[in-house]
Amino acid sequence: MKVAAVDLFCGAGGLSYGLQQSGVSVVAGIDKDPDCKHPYEQNINGKYVRADIRSLAKDPEPIAQMYPWDADLKLLAACAPCQPYSTMGHSNGKGHHDHQKWGLLNEVSRIAKYVEPDVVVTENVLQVKQEDGVYDAFIKSLESQDYHVNSDENKNVYCPEYGIPQKRKRWVVMASKRGPLSLPDPPIQSEDNYPTVRDTISHLPSLEPGEVSDENNVHTSRSLSEKNLERIKNMEPGGDWTHWEQEGLNHLLADCHRKASGRSYKAPYSRMRPDEPSPTITTQFYNYGSGRFGHYDTGQNRALSLLEGALLQTFPEDYDFYDEWEDVGVSNLGRLIGNAVPPKLGEYIGQAIFSHVGATAPSAESSVADD
Secondary structure: OOEEEEEEOOOOOHHHHHHHHHOOEEEEEEEOOHHHHHHHHHHOOOEEEEOOHHHHHHOOHHHHOOOOOOOOEEEEEEOOOOHHHOHHHHHOOOOHHHOHHHHHHHHHHHHHHHHOOOEEEEEEEHHHHHOOOHHHHHHHHHHHOOOEEOOHHHOEEEHHHHOOOEOOEEEEEEEEOOOOOOOOOOOOOOHHHOOOHHHHHOOOOOOOOOOEOOOOOOOEOOOOOHHHHHHHHOOOEOOOOHHHHHOOOHHHOOHHHHOHHHOOOOOOOOEOOOOOOEOOOOOOOOOHHHOOOEOOOOOOOOEOOHHHHHHHOOOOOOOOOOOOHHHHHHHHHHHHHHHOOOHHHHHHHHHHHHHHOOOOOOOHHHHHHHO
């Protein structure tokens, strides 16, 4: 059976790669970010189209034409950017009236109405359901188009339960015109069996802050200021800034931690715990001060490398992210990695679709060959 997918907001190809691994034929990925072109074209057996989804929603015919005539099932994947809905976005004072991305789910429903795919899949942060009626309007639009939308209890995904080594919580909507569709039950039922940070990145060579590995250039970490270097040298895995206060190292406290309003923020400048899943990999995971992104090994006084963040997102170690380093850089590549849907989650989504229609998924290799 040929399941053909178009991936809106494809980014660096995390979802597309996972779908492809499950046997889905990913025919195209669409994104307006030029930095997505190289990783998408090098890792995904589909065409990269640089375009703004808002413009395509006004005339979705080009998207409809992307699906091959012999597709047995058409999948529209649409994981709109999550920043307007995220807790971090709101903590930075970004209200919905100031953010152009709020209407993107509306554009997805317009595209679905025109293209009429058999299945629509979206992934976003949990907060998307709470905001301004956008999510409810999106679901009602799909239901009005005769889609069966997975029930609430099947939408909340905790990534470690699906073998993804980070404490990422996401809302996965799966809608099908062929009947009820949802992800399979989580294969990992006990937190004792969750994949851990140590399991995922301990094999990589040690790095100093600012060093680039000779074995893989993506294994590079940002340099640290003298104060941040002193901070991380005085931080144990799982600890937080209150340790400095208790030890009389008040000169290491950040300004926000000196205020009553900032004392509840314990993650910045902390180290990860090695024997748990990592914190959610954000677009700033390479910055030591942006969360609990300090390396767990007290012999490595640095933040996560770009490669470590990618592995915790379940990208393969040899994923080709860039052509010329000077053209992408740390911040852009960190953004691509942090924004991605974990490929392993995409693989489960693809498997669920094949199971949904009672078909045996072709291997990833045969899916590539067919195209």
